[in-house]
Amino acid sequence: MDIEKLQKLARLIRYYILLATTTAGSGHTTSSLSAVEMMTALMFGGIFRADLDSPENESNDRLIFSKGHASPLFYSLYAAAGEVTHDELLKYRKFDSPLEGHPTLEFRYTEAPTGSLGQGLSIGLGEALALKKLIFSDESIGIPRVFVLLGDGEIAEGSVWEAAAAASYHKIDNLVAIVDVNRQGQSQATMYEHHLEVYKQRFEAFGWYTLTVDGHDFTEIEKVYKEAISQTGKGKPVIILAKTFKGRGVKALEDKDGWHGKPLPLDMFEVAVRELGEVDFRIKGEVSKPVANVKKNQPSVAGHQLPTYKSDESVATRKATGNALTALMYGNPKIVVLDGDVKNSLYTENTMKEHPDRYFEMFIAEQNMVDMAIGLSRRGFIPFMTTFSAFMTRAYDQIRMAALAAANIKFIGSHAGVSIGADGASQMGLEDMSLFRTLLGSVVLQPADAVSATKLMQEMIEKPGIAYIRVARPGTAIVYGNDEKFEIGGSKVHYLKNKEPFAPAQEGAQGKQKTNNKVIITATGITLYEALKAQEELAKEGIEAVVVDCYSVKPIDQKTLVSLAQSITNIITVEDHWFEGGLGDAVLNVFAQTPFVKVYKLAVTKLPHSGKPAELLDFEGISAQEITKKVREVLSA
DSSP: OOHHHHHHHHHHHHHHHHHHHHHHTOSOHHHHHTTHHHHHHHHHTTOSBOOTTOTTOTTSOEEEESSGGGHHHHHHHHHHTTSSOHHHHTTTTOTTOSOOSSOOTTSTTOSSOOOSTTOHHHHHHHHHHIIIIIIBOOTTTOOOOEEEEEESGGGGSHHHHHHHHHHHHTTOTTEEEEEEEOSBOSSSBOSSTTOHHHHHHHHHHTTOEEEEEETTOHHHHHHHHHHHHTTTTSSOOEEEEEEOOTTTTOTTTTTOTTOTTOOOOHHHHHHHHHHHOOOOTTOOOOOBOOOOOOBOOOOOOOOOOOOOOOTTOEEEHHHHHHHHHHHHHHHOTTEEEEEOSOTTTTTOHHHHHHOGGGEEEOOSOHHHHHHHHHHHHHTTOEEEEEEEGGGGGGGHHHHHHHHHTTOOOEEEEESBSGGGOTTOGGGOBOSHHHHHHTSTTOEEEOOSSHHHHHHHHHHHHHSOSOEEEEOOSSEEEOOSOTTOOOOTTOOEEEOOTTSOOOOOOOTTOTTTTOOTTEEEEEEOTTHHHHHHHHHHHHHTTTOEEEEEEOOEEESOOHHHHHHHHTTOOEEEEEEEEESSSSHHHHHHHHTTTOTTOEEEEEEEOSOOOSSOHHHHHHHTTOSHHHHHHHHHHHHHO
């Protein structure tokens, strides 16, 4: 390393940090200043290898700022490399600037949005795993590395330790984490302050190769980076614990309380710049070029026929999704599976046996699993994450960040709703549809039978973005033929058997053909069977119920619902989910400005407990008996 040049670059980068935050009037100045030497040496000392003209070059090393609030440093590094202009820095945090307060994909060198602390290490682990185990094969050339900058405050997050355990278990030795141990949190000192030995012991216990360094001494930093990269290929992830001082380089800020997230006022800015010494604006940081590696042989892409089912079978949708996933992986080498120790419940044991190179056991660590999926998605893979639907809520922060990252992740959530029976309330996924429906651009699917589950799995793969398929524990009858088509945003309408389909009114005839013996029942998943039973019972009383299988909860099939509601203006929604946020609310949104249509919601409203599925459906008022009771009540009003 050319230490004299690195020192000049560090002064320039500190100037850029002060300039950007003071001009913006906001930003995390002190958190950025503390890590300047560590990041300057990494980027411009020959350690980090990347073609900045081609950020998506697969041979590039990757850099993730898990401490996303240090974005002034992140952008200033690229300014020093000539990739961000002086004028662009002046627009930091402005509405029309890609240099946002925390890094997002608007900035071309951002790997994933960060700043919700404790997530960057897992994202980096996902990328490093992809590079080492799925993309490149020649260890002697040097597998691209992933570098992750963390703050000492976020080490308190449990997801960091989930990632630490998974990285050592899977021997991801091309992952290098750097902890900026600057001692200061937001409101007080961090848990272990500058006691690097405490952090060291903990990471060593998790199986990491651990190094400590004075994070402001370029001579020491050079040695520690060389040792870190020498560990690639030796089976252990590496962590560098750097002792630093928050606000380094500005006396008024250094190691002082009360400056977290605050920029310097203009009068202090001028003093601070003089303190830096002479800043060389002509100097430019040079990033080493990557070395092209040998790609692994891709798995066979020969087509594999999807499973089919006989009309007299009873098959759980959780089994159907597992079977479909195994088959679909033959035809798409980009599909990978991250399992949360549920392969014997979600029927992905065969997936593991038939596709062992693309099946990764993540154990019971859902937060890490989601963020690893983000990393895998960034390297071009389509990760499927499998766990019980109830446990999706544990990783909600990671899931929402996946949506912000425009990640292409598919979630399979099993054991949804009270229909799981005797396991009890803690195991019943009842919030999950609400969780996924709130995400920008997400898809939420709930098939009733094995055929629809199989077809929807294929549809999920073909549509980029976040998609969630909600599947049930009990075996259910086959409703549909194997030649039926299921599209995202569609539905299936069930009319009374042995009767002509009810003809909806033409547009403009709103409510005119309303009768008092017709009703629409919208159902999804397990409640479709209850709705169909209710349909039969109501027919005996002269009441015609049109049942709509809303297997696509988001996007909902608005066209079909509106068409039916031209003539049938009473709608009952039935779902095995809490009253808020699920199918009922999706249907209500369709008719929010349609005064002549009345929507009545049946959903889980009482605290469930252990019991038989039929008992629980009845207890919550979503059984066939309760549906018929509600229809009578509505039509007699």
